[in-house]
Amino acid sequence: MNGPWMSGVQVRRMEHGQTPIADQLCTACGMHKRVTGRAKVEDFMRANPLAEHRAVCQPKTT
Numbered sequence: 699m700n701g702p703w704m705s706g707v708q709v710r711r712m713e714h715g716q717t718p719i720a721d722q723l724c725t726a727c728g729m730h731k732r733v734t735g736r737a738k739v740e741d742f743m744r745a746n747p748l749a750e751h752r753a754v755c756q757p758k759t760t
């Protein structure tokens with residue numbers, strides 16, 4: 699791995715009756731992706747979005 703690869707996925711509002719929201723953020727390239735809805739969030743997390751993005755991430759050079 700070359701240098702720090704900073705990113706994360708935060709899932710909110712998973713309580714019963716709420717609409718879950720997953721936010722994926724990559725500080726290397728600035729990508730931000732939001733998924734809403736329980737089924738969509740579950741599919742999104744099952745697909746391992748961090749590993750998936752890492753494969754296609756094109757970090758900005760400063």
Ligand SMILES: [Zn+2]
Nearest residue numbers: 724726727755
């Ligand atoms: Zn990225």
